[in-house]
Amino acid sequence: MTARLxxxxxxxxxxxxxxxxxxxxxxxxxxxxxxxNDPAGVSIEVEGERSPLEEFQARLPREAPPLASVxxxxxxxxxxxxxxxxxxxxxxGAGDRTVPxxxxxxxxxxxxxxxxxPADRRHGYPFINCTHxxxxxxxxxALPYDRPNTTMAAFALCPECRxxxxxxxxxxxxxxxxxxxxxxxxxxxxTPDGKELADGxxxxxxxxxxxxxxxxxxxxxxxxxxxxxxxxDARAVARLRASKRREExxxxxxxxxxxxxxRLVETTGEAEAALVGAEAPIxxxxxxxxxxxxxxxxxxxxxxxxxxxxxxxxxxLLRRIAxxxxxxxxxxxxxxxxxxxxxALARLHGIADGLLVHDRPIARHLDDSVGMMAAGAFxxxxxxxGFAPLPxxxxxxxxxxxxxxxxxxxxxxxxxxxxxxxxxxxxxLDTPEALAAFEHACQDMVALYGVTPEAVAHDLHPxxxxxxxxQQSGIPAIPxxxxxxxxxxxxAENGVEGEALGVIWDGSGLGTDGTLWGGEFLLGSAAGYxxxxxxxxxxxxxxxxxxxxxxxxxxxxxxxxxxxxGLAAHDLPPLQGLSRQQLRLFTSMLVRGTQAPLTTxxxxxxxxxxxxxxxxxxxxxxxxxxxxLECAAxxxxxxxxxxxLIGGSPGTVGVLDWSLAIEALVRDVRRGLGTExxxxxxxxxxxxxxLAVAQATGVPQVALSGGCFQNKRLLEATxxxxxxxxxxxxxxxxxxxxxxxxxxxxxxVAAAELAALRGGV
Ligand code: ZN
Ligand code: ZN
Ligand code: FE
Numbered sequence: 122m123t124a125r126l127x128x129x130x131x132x133x134x135x136x137x138x139x140x141x142x143x144x145x146x147x148x149x150x151x152x153x154x155x156x157x158n159d160p161a162g163v164s165i166e167v168e169g170e171r172s173p174l175e176e177f178q179a180r181l182p183r184e185a186p187p188l189a190s191v192x193x194x195x196x197x198x199x200x201x202x203x204x205x206x207x208x209x210x211x212x213x214g215a216g217d218r219t220v221p222x223x224x225x226x227x228x229x230x231x232x233x234x235x236x237x238x239p240a241d242r243r244h245g246y247p248f249i250n251c252t253h254x255x256x257x258x259x260x261x262x263a264l265p266y267d268r269p270n271t272t273m274a275a276f277a278l279c280p281e282c283r284x285x286x287x288x289x290x291x292x293x294x295x296x297x298x299x300x301x302x303x304x305x306x307x308x309x310x311x312t313p314d315g316k317e318l319a320d321g322x323x324x325x326x327x328x329x330x331x332x333x334x335x336x337x338x339x340x341x342x343x344x345x346x347x348x349x350x351x352x353x354d355a356r357a358v359a360r361l362r363a364s365k366r367r368e369e370x371x372x373x374x375x376x377x378x379x380x381x382x383x384r385l386v387e388t389t390g391e392a393e394a395a396l397v398g399a400e401a402p403i404x405x406x407x408x409x410x411x412x413x414x415x416x417x418x419x420x421x422x423x424x425x426x427x428x429x430x431x432x433x434x435x436x437x438l439l440r441r442i443a444x445x446x447x448x449x450x451x452x453x454x455x456x457x458x459x460x461x462x463x464x465a466l467a468r469l470h471g472i473a474d475g476l477l478v479h480d481r482p483i484a485r486h487l488d489d490s491v492g493m494m495a496a497g498a499f500x501x502x503x504x505x506x507g508f509a510p511l512p513x514x515x516x517x518x519x520x521x522x523x524x525x526x527x528x529x530x531x532x533x534x535x536x537x538x539x540x541x542x543x544x545x546x547x548x549x550l551d552t553p554e555a556l557a558a559f560e561h562a563c564q565d566m567v568a569l570y571g572v573t574p575e576a577v578a579h580d581l582h583p584x585x586x587x588x589x590x591x592q593q594s595g596i597p598a599i600p601x602x603x604x605x606x607x608x609x610x611x612x613a614e615n616g617v618e619g620e621a622l623g624v625i626w627d628g629s630g631l632g633t634d635g636t637l638w639g640g641e642f643l644l645g646s647a648a649g650y651x652x653x654x655x656x657x658x659x660x661x662x663x664x665x666x667x668x669x670x671x672x673x674x675x676x677x678x679x680x681x682x683x684x685x686x687g688l689a690a691h692d693l694p695p696l697q698g699l700s701r702q703q704l705r706l707f708t709s710m711l712v713r714g715t716q717a718p719l720t721t722x723x724x725x726x727x728x729x730x731x732x733x734x735x736x737x738x739x740x741x742x743x744x745x746x747x748x749x750l751e752c753a754a755x756x757x758x759x760x761x762x763x764x765x766l767i768g769g770s771p772g773t774v775g776v777l778d779w780s781l782a783i784e785a786l787v788r789d790v791r792r793g794l795g796t797e798x799x800x801x802x803x804x805x806x807x808x809x810x811x812l813a814v815a816q817a818t819g820v821p822q823v824a825l826s827g828g829c830f831q832n833k834r835l836l837e838a839t840x841x842x843x844x845x846x847x848x849x850x851x852x853x854x855x856x857x858x859x860x861x862x863x864x865x866x867x868x869x870v871a872a873a874e875l876a877a878l879r880g881g882v
Contacts, residue, residue, distance in 0.1 A: 122170070122171055123168060123169060123170060123171075123201040124168070124169075124171055124174060124198055124199070124200070124201055125154070125166060125167070125168040125198070125199040125200060125201050125202060125204075126165075126166065126167050126168075126174050126177070126178060126196055126197070126198060126199070127164070127165070127166050127196065127197040127198075127199055128164070128165040128166075128167075128178070128181070128194060128195070128196045129159075129161075129162065129163075129164050129165075129193075129194070129195045129196075130162045130163045130164075130165070130181075130182075130191050130192075130193065130194045131161055131162035131191075131192050131193045131220075132162065132189070132190050132191045132192030132193065132221075133188065133189055133190040133192075133221060133223060133511075134162050134163045134185075134189055134190075134191060134220075135158055135162070135163070135220050135265070135266055136223055136252070136257060136266045136295075136297060137186050137187075137188040137189040137223065137252060137253075138186045138188070138189075138251075138252030138253060138292070138294070138296075139163055139185065139186060139189050140156050140157075140158065140163070140209050140289070140294070140295065141209075141252070141289045141290065141291070141294045141295075142184075142185065142186050142189075143156040143163070143165055143181070144156065144207060144209055144289045144290075145290075146177060146180060146181065146184070147167055147177065147207040148207060150169065150173040150176060150177050151169060151173065152167040152168060152169040152173060152174065152177060152207060153167070153168045153169065153204040153205055153206055153207050154166040154167040154168050154204055154207055154208075155204075155207065155208045155209070155210045156207075156208075156209055156210065157209070157210040157211070157212065158212040158220075158265070159212070160220065160265065161220065162193075162220060165181075166199075167207075168201050168202065168203075168204050178196060181194070182194055186252070186253065187229075187253055187399070188223065188226060188252075188253060188399070192514065192539075209289050212265065212267075220264065220265060220266065221510070221511065221512050221540060221542065222257065222258050222261050222264070222266065222510055222542075222569070223257035223258065223266075223511070224257055224258050224400065224506070224507050224508055224509060224510070224511050225255075225256050225257050225258055225259050225343050225344065225431075225487065225506050225507055226253070226254045226255060226256075226257065226399045226400075226507070227254065227398075227399050227400070227401040227429070227430065227431050227432065227507075228249065228250070228254050228255070228430075228432065228433050228436065229251065229253040229254035229399075231251065231253070231292060232249045232250060232251055232253075232254055232255075232433065233433075233436065235249060236249050236433055236436070236437070242281065242301055242302070242303075243301050243302065245322060245437060246300075246301060246302050246305070246433070247308050247325075247432070247433050247434035247437050247479070248298075248300045248305050248306045248433065248434070248479070248481065249300075249301075249433045250296060250298050250299060250300070250433070251292045251293050251296050251299065252292060252293065252294065252295065252296045253292065254399070255296070255298045256298050256343060256432075256481075257298075258344075258484075258485065258487060258506075258509065258510060258545075259343050259344045259483050259484055259485065259487055259506070260272045260273060260297075260298055260481070260482075260483075260484050261484055261485075261569070262274075262484050263569065264569060264570065264571070266297060267297060268297045268298075271297055271298065271484070272481055272482040272483070272484050273297060273298050273300070273481065276300060276304055276305055276306065276481075277304060278299070278304055279301060279303040279304035281301065281303070282299055282300065282301050282303075282304055282305075285299065286299055302321075305481075306479045306480050306481035307320060307321070307479060307480055308320060308321055308324045308325065308434070308477070308478075308479045309324050309477075309478055309479065309480075310323070310324035310325075310327040310328055310475060310476070310477055310478075311462070311466075311475065311476040311477075311478055312475060312476075313466070313469075313470060313471075313473055313474065313475065313476070314466070315462075315463075315466045315476075318475075324477060325437055325438055325441060325477070326441065327475065328340070328438060328475065328477040329438060329441035329442055331474060331475045332349060332350065332351055332442055332446065333351070333442065335350070335351055335354045335356065335357040336350070336357070336474035336475060337349070337350045337357065337360065337361055337364070337472060337473050337474050338350070338473065338474065338475050338476070338477055339451050339465055339469050339472070339473035339475070339476045339477070340434070340435075340438070340451075340476075340477045341462060341465070341476070341477065341478045341479055341483070342431065342432065342434070342435070342489075343431050343432050343483075343487065343506055344458070344460070344483060344485070344486055344487025344488065344489075344505065344506045344545070345450065345451060345458035345459055345460045345483060345486045345487065345488065346450070346451025346452075346458065346459045346460070346465050346469065347375075347448045347449065347450060347451055347489075348361060348365065348447075348448070348449050348450070348451050348469070348472060348473065349375070349446045349447065349448055350446065350447045351444055351446065351447075352372075352374050352414050352415060352418055352444065352445040352446055352447045353413045353414060353415055353444055353445070354415060355415035355416065355417050358372070358415050358417050358418055358447060359417055361447065361449070361472070362417065364471055364472040365449070365452075365453060365454060365472055366453055366454045367449075367454045367742075368741040368742075369420050369741045369742065369745070370454075370741065370742040370745070371418065371419035371420075371422050371424075371425070371426060372418050372419065372426075372447045372448075372449050373403045373425075373426035373427065373428060373447070373448055373449060373489065373491070374414065374418065374425055374426065374427045374428070374445045374446065374447060374448065375427075375428055375429075375430070375435065375439065375445065375446045375447075375448035376427055376428070376429060376439075376445050377429075377430070377439040377440070377442070377445075378429065379393060379396060379397055379429065381445065382396055382427050382429065384409065384412055385408065385409060385412045385414060385425060385427055385445060386406035386407060386408055386409060386424075386425050386427050387406060387407045387408075387409060388406060389494065391494060391497065391498060391499060392404055392406055392494045392499070394499070395492065395494070395499035396427065396428070396429050397429060398507075399507065400490060400506070400507025400508055401428055401429055401430065401431035401506075401507055402428060402489065402490040402491060402492050402499075402501070402506075402507055402508075403426040403427065403428045403489050403490065403491040403492070403503075404426065404427055404428065404492060404493070404494065404499065405424050405425070405426050405491065405492070405493040405494070405502075406424060406425060406426075406427060406494065407423055407424055408422075408423060408424060408425040412445075413444070414445065418447055421749065421752075422748075422752060423752050423755070424752070426491060427445075428448070428489060431489070431506065431507070434477075434479075438477070448489070450488050450489070451465065451468075451469055451473075452468065453468070453472075455548065455549060455551055455552050455555065456468075456548070456552050456554040456555060457486055457547060457548050457554055457555055457558040458486045458487075458488050459486075460483040460485075460486045461482070461483070462476065462478040465478070485545070485562075485565060486545070486558065487505045487506040487509060487545045488503065488505040488506065488545065488546050489503075489505065489506055490503055490504055490505045490506055490507050490508050490509075490546075491503040493831065493833060494833075495833040495836050495837060496836055496837050496840050496841075496852060498852075498854055499854070500852070500853060500854050500858075501853070501854065501855055501856065501857050502831050502857050502858070502859065502861075503530070503546050503857060503861060504532065504543065504545065504546055504855070504856065504857055504861055504862075505545040505546040506545070508855065509532075509543060509544055509545035509546070510542045510543060510544050510545065510566075511542075511543075511855075512540035512541055512542050512543070513540070513541045513543060513613060513614055513855070513856065513865055514539050514540060514541075514616070515536070515539050515540070515541060515613060515869065515872070516539075516616065516618060517539060518538045518539050519536050519538075519539070519868070519872035519875075519876075520536070520575045520576070520872065520875055521535070521536060521537055521572040521573065521574045521575055522535070522536040522574055522575065522576050522577070522578055522868050522871050522872055522875075523535050523536075523563060523566065523567060523574040523576075523577045523578070523596065524536075524577070524578040524579070524601075524863075524864040524865070524867035524868045524871065525559075525563060525577060525578070525579050525580075525587040525588075525590060525591050525864065525867070526580075526587055526860065526861075526863050526864040526867070527580045527582070527585060527587065527603060527606075527630070527860040527863045528549065528550050528580070528582070528585040528586065528587060528860070529549045529550075529628070529743065529859075529860045530546065530548070530549065530828075530857070530859050530860040530861040531546075531547040531548060531549065531550050531555070531559050531587065531860070531861075532544050532545065532546055532547060532562075532861045532862075532863075532864050533547075533559070533562050533563050533566060533864050534566075534864035534865055534867070534868050535566040535567065535570060535572070535574070535868075536868045536872065537570055537572055541613070541865055541868050541869075542566065542570070543856065543862075543864060543865050544562050544566055544864075545562075546861055547559050547562055549743075550585070550586040550587060556586055559586070559587065559590070560590060563590070563594075574596050575596075575597065575875070576596060576597045576598070576599050576871050576875060577591045577594050577596040577597070577598050577599070578591075578598075578599045578600075578601050578864075578867035578868060578870065578871035579591035579592070579598060579599070579600060579601065579867065580600070580601065580603055580606070580630070580631070580863070580867075581600045581601065581602050581603060581630075581631045581633070582603070582630065582631040588600075599870075599871040599874055599875075601866070601867045601870045601871060602630070602631075602632070602633055603627075603630025603631060603638070603863065604623070604625040604627070604630055604632075604638055604639075604641045604643055604827065605643060605645070605650050605866070605870055606863045606864075606866030606867045606870060607623065607625045607627065607826040607827050607858075607862070607863060607866055608621070608623030608625055608643050608645065608646075608650060608824055608826060608866065609646070609647040609865075609866035609867075609869040609870045609873075610826060610853075610856060610862040610863060610865040610866030610869070611623065611824040611825070611826040611851055611852075611853055611856075611858070611862075611866075612646060612647065612824055612851065612869070613647070613865055613866065613868075613869045614853055614854065614855065614856045614862075614865065615824075615851045615852075617646075617822065617824070617851055618646075619646060619822070620644060620645055620646050620820060620822070621644075621645075621646070621820065621822035621823060621824045621851065622642060622643075622644050622653070622814075622815055622818050622820050622822065622823045622824070623641070623642070623643040623644070623645070623650070623823075623824045623826060624641075624642055624811055624814075624815075624823060624824070624825050624826075624827075624839070625641040625642075625643055625826050625827040626639065626640050626641070626723035626724070626827040626828075626829035626830065626835075627639050627722070627723065627724055627827035627828040627829055627859065627860070628668060628722060628724035628725070628743070628744070628828055629668075629720060629722045629724065629725070632652075632721075636658065636718065636719040636720060636721070637661070637664075637718055637719070637720040637721070637722060638655065638720075638721050638722070639656075639720060639721055639722030639723050639724055639725065639827075640655055640656025640721040640722060640723035640726065640777070641655050641721065641827075642654035642655060642774075642777075642814050642818070644818060644820060646873075647866070647869035647870050647872070647873040648873040648877065649873075651772065651773075652773065653772075653773050653774050653814075653818055654766070654769060654773055654774050654775055654776065654777060654814045654817075654818070655721040655776060655777070656721045656722075656723055656726060656776070656777050656779065657681075657721070657767075657776050657777065657778045657779055657780065658719045658720060658721050659677045659678060659680075659681045659719070659720060659725075660677055660680070660681075660710070660711055660714055660717040660718070660719055660720075661673065661674065661677055661717055661718055661719075661720045661722070661725060662676065662677060662706075662707045662710040662711055662716070662717045663707075663710065663716060663717070664716065664717070664718050667725060667728070668724075668725070668728070668740070668743070669739065669740055670738065670739050670740070671728035671729065671731050671732040671737050671738060671739070671740055671746040672695045672699070672732045672738040672739070673707060674725040674726070674728040674729030674732065675693075675694075675695035675728075675729040675730075675732035675733045676688060676695055676696075676707050676711065677711060677717075677725075677729060678726070678729040678730075678733070678779075678783050679693070679695070679733075679783075679787075680708075680711045680712075681780065681783075682780045682783050682784055682787075685708065685712065688704065688707075688708050688711070690787070692791065693733060693787065693790060693791075694732065694733065694734070694735035694738070694790075695732045695733060695738065698738065723807075723827070723829045724744070724747060724828065724829055726779060727746065727747035727750055727829065727832075728740070728746040728747060729783075730750060730783075730786065730800075730803050731746035731747065731749055731750040731753075732746065733783075733786060733787065733790060734750070734753065734786075734790065734796050734799055734800060735790075735796070736749045736750060736753060736796070737749050744828065744831075747829070747832065748832075750800050750803070751800075751804070751832045751833065751834050751835070753796050753797055753800035754797065754800035754801040754803070754804050754834050755797060755801070755834075756834070757797050757798065757801040758801070759798060759801035759802045759804075759805050760802060760805060761802055761803075761804075761805030761806030761807070761808065761809040761810075762781070762782035762785050762786060762802045762803055762805075762806035763781040763782055763785065763806065764777060764778070764779060764781075764782055764806040764807060764809055764810030764813070765777075765778050765781065765810075765813075766778070766810070766813045766814060766817060774814060774817040774818050775814075775817065777810045777811075777813075777814060779806075779810075782803065782806050785802075786799055786802070786803065789802075801834075804832075804834045804835055804838055805838055807835060807838075807839075808835065808838035808839045808841075808842050809842070811839050811842075811843070812839075812842045812843060812846060815843055815846070815848055816846065821847075821848060821849055822848070822849045822851065823843050823848045823849070823850050823851070824850075824851040824852075825839060825840065825850065825851070825852055825853075825858070826853060826858050826862070827858060827859070828858060828859035828860065830852070830853070830858040831857075831858060831859060836852070840852060
């Protein structure tokens with residue numbers, strides 16, 4: 122009995138070698154029919170005996186190529202038509218362009234083997250790739266994903282590449298960025314003035330020599346320029362810091378191989394899996410002593426961010442170098458990463474001593490992604506190359522919604538059907554360059570997928586550039602409270618339906634009462650929330666300026682627990698080195714409450730404690746003091762400072778009061794207890810406090826989100842206690858807990874709001 126089966130698949134099924142895979146599977150089972158790319162995915166018809174057809178249907182999603190991910194598969198049985206062979210058909214015409222753009226992928230083992238093989242025609246070629254690896258998001262100009270719609274359009278395939286491209290049995294069948302030394306992009310080494318000194322292998326050799334000589338080389342990477350320098354050379358690293366205007370924020374390292382990475386940092390099985398993964402992210406790990414890495418790569422930091430080569434070009438360069446490199450984005454601090462070599466000449470002038478460039482244009486900027494190992498998994502903190510713009514799936518379809526994120530760590534998102542495409546990290550919207558990149562990202566998302574958003578979701582804060590852009594966009598705007606967006610993002614990422622208690626701790630976001638929130642306990646879902654508890658509020662002298670000066674938060678905490686007496690504690694570190702004038706200014710702000718907005722910010726609480734311990738009075742980058750407090754605590758076991766839940770307003774479970782903790786900590790500072798012990802007690806106290814709120818609230822699901830949960834100790838202590846007490850705990854993994862994940866939550870909240878409006882609820 123013969124029959125015919127029609128299948129439609131959606132998900133990540135284009136540009137991943139799916140059709141040749143179907144072709145081979147059909148061949149193996151002696152089935153006839155065809156396979157074709159469609160605007161929404163892949164369509165297949167197979168014909169033959171019933172039992173091989175059923176086997177085909179079962180194996181198809183199971184044995185799909187490594188980069189493929191089948192989201193939906195529908196099947197229809199049809200009568201046999203008597204077809205005789207299996208063919209790969211031309212793409213079905215235009216329609217909606219909803220096939221997701223894939224993220225960029227580090228070279229696969231087959232391509233690396235060919236690159237190393239002197240007999241291979243791509244031996245030593247920096248732009249080798251295939252359907253299992255290579256650039257994707259960084260080269261796509263338009264959809265559908267075909268070569269003329271990529272930045273490879275200008276490179277006409279040579280006869281040999283064309284033959285591979287057209288052969289369904291070849292690994293490069295329809296590999297859009299495929300290239301070889303005859304027909305593909307070309308490497309060059311430039312002086313800082315743009316004069317070409319060499320090309321091909323000679324360019325690699327010059328770049329390697331420059332790095333060996335302690336010079337700074339700008340390399341045109343996958344999603345933008347990186348600045349490279351010998352990580353052992355403290356003077357070269359200092360020069361990079363000075364010219365990039367980046368004082369102390371840690372630099373990431375690029376290691377040649379996993380074996381080299383193991384000499385730099387302590388790894389685990391999960392960490393190594395993240396390092397060698399196709400996304401090739403920066404993984405933050407505990408640094409090893411004696412690795413030879415200069416101290417100023419990550420000053421006073423027990424951790425180092427390490428990544429492995431993300432492209433064939435990186436492999437070829439590192440093969441020539443026997444030491445780890447610092448690899449940091451090619452930009453001035455606070456500006457977006459630079460993507461074009463002509464632009465690089467201007468923007469990296471005075472920083473780079475030489476430029477290793479090529480002529481494959483970068484379609485959109487993608488920084489290196491960053492993540493940490495915490496609670497047993499790799500967790501993203503900066504989402505860009507390798508991950509963006511891969512979609513997060515919602516439980517059901519939603520109208521097209523654009524979300525513009527917040528202000529810091531900007532990233533934008535677009536919802537299409539069930540998918541939320543979360544764009545790459547842009548940066549803080551503080552410079553004209555960052556703002557231009559943000560506007561471009563919004564327009565790019567909408568243009569690429571050809572959708573007209575029905576709504577644009579934005580933060581409640583009226584002063585954010587993203588809010589202003591949304592309100593002037595001409596698209597109906599939906600404001601979303603910042604911490605509600607964090608909660609919704611965590612629930613959306615984990616596919617949680619129903620209510621959860623969101624523990625949302627971050628720097629700050631505007632609350633619905635006009636104060637700055639940041640230590641929040643929100644009970645609800647994307648559809649709505651109640652603020653059931655929060656950290657005890659305090660006044661922040663100078664508002665935003667306090668984020669750059671943790672000492673101000675310390676004064677605020679002292680004032681909150683002891684009034685003006687607290688500000689006379691001249692023996693404590695935050696008061697030392699403070700001029701009488703500064704003290705008078707801060708005192709008047711705190712006493713009168715002028716220019717000192719109320720906040721419940723957990724981030725500022727961390728800042729204040731870091732300053733009380735004498736760790737940091739001024740921050741040179743966002744979150745520095747909190748990170749140093751976390752590092753000080755290390756993994757030292759400790760009991761927690763008291764963190765009682767005190768009575769709140771009706772309908773809430775109360776206010777989490779840190780006053781006793783600050784009093785106890787001040788006593789410990791005075792009696793000279795070790796910094797490590799005090800930092801550990803502070804973290805454990807907070808985790809106890811969170812558990813108390815969860816128990817008082819009494820819902821079984823708890824979601825942890827907000828930038829404070831990039832703190833590994835806080836995350837693990839909190840999640841551990843909640844899990845032991847029987848709660849189901851939801852954590853971020855592929856979406857950052859910080860503001861880089863806010864756009865996802867904004868989409869979810871706006872979608873719920875639109876649904877409620879339409880349902881007349
Ligand atoms: Zn490959
Ligand atoms: Zn070629
Ligand atoms: Fe936030």
